[in-house]
Amino acid sequence: MDITKQTYEREEVVEKYYDRYLTAPEYFEIDIPKLVKTFPGKKLLDVGCGPGQFSRIFGENGFDVVGIDYSKAMVKKAKSLSSDENNPSYRVMDMKEVKKYFKENTFDVIWASASLLHLEKTEIPIVLKSFKYILRPRGHMYLVIKLGEQGTVLLKDGDLGEGVVRKFTFLNEKWFENLLDGMNFSIIEKRLKKGSVIGGRPSNWGHYWVKSQ
Numbered sequence: 001m002d003i004t005k006q007t008y009e010r011e012e013v014v015e016k017y018y019d020r021y022l023t024a025p026e027y028f029e030i031d032i033p034k035l036v037k038t039f040p041g042k043k044l045l046d047v048g049c050g051p052g053q054f055s056r057i058f059g060e061n062g063f064d065v066v067g068i069d070y071s072k073a074m075v076k077k078a079k080s081l082s083s084d085e086n087n088p089s090y091r092v093m094d095m096k097e098v099k100k101y102f103k104e105n106t107f108d109v110i111w112a113s114a115s116l117l118h119l120e121k122t123e124i125p126i127v128l129k130s131f132k133y134i135l136r137p138r139g140h141m142y143l144v145i146k147l148g149e150q151g152t153v154l155l156k157d158g159d160l161g162e163g164v165v166r167k168f169t170f171l172n173e174k175w176f177e178n179l180l181d182g183m184n185f186s187i188i189e190k191r192l193k194k195g196s197v198i199g200g201r202p203s204n205w206g207h208y209w210v211k212s213q
């Protein structure tokens with residue numbers, strides 16, 4: 001099993017992640033009310049939902065939310081925090097397989113906060129293409145990625161404590177924007193936020209709010 005997935009299957013890591021990033025929306029300074037008003041429909045997929053911070057917020061704001069995560073432990077935690085068992089609905093699923101489970105044009109919005117960063121660089125174009133397939137025309141995506149010197153680093157003892165190993169892929173800003181452009185996604189809003197130094201490499205958070213043509 002992939003080392004990052006193994007890490008996210010550990011219940012103590014899930015608890016640590018939950019305690020630390022329960023406040024992810026504030027941490028990322030995301031203007032949720034503005035997004036809620038502007039998104040072009042209510043059917044939202046939260047990719048790599050983790051403990052479901054964003055799934056719950058959108059569910060409470062009238063969205064019909066499906067949260068997916070490849071970690072059973074994360075999905076279990078997300079479900080335990082939900083007061084409505086149907087919305088958000090959570091499923092254990094690898095984002096690389098969304099096309100197997102969802103039909104074309106299923107979602108109005110795809111939300112992926114800090115989850116694409118665990119893919120290999122070569123997997124990102126394939127996954128974005130499958131997102132485009134399940135997103136309806138003129139649907140929106142909100143992607144939070146790590147920008148920096150392009151490549152994958154193994155983080156051993158980071159924000160989740162000693163012995164917690166995860167892989168992170170940093171992307172080059174221009175490379176990523178060309179990729180979006182080539183797939184006919186136009187940028188509605190882009191924000192950069194200073195991130196931490198991982199494996200000796202400085203990183204920035206890139207927030208890309210984009211629209212499919």
Ligand SMILES: C[S@@+](CC[C@H](N)C(=O)[O-])C[C@H]1O[C@@H](n2cnc3c(N)ncnc32)[C@H](O)[C@@H]1O
Binds near residue numbers: 050094096113118119
């Ligand atoms: C850094 S956490 C982000 C969680 C949440 N979205 C947030 O913003 O706090 C990354 C999450 O993505 C999930 N993940 C990583 N790779 C995945 C994949 N290929 N398919 C589905 N989930 C994945 C992990 O299990 C983890 O819950």
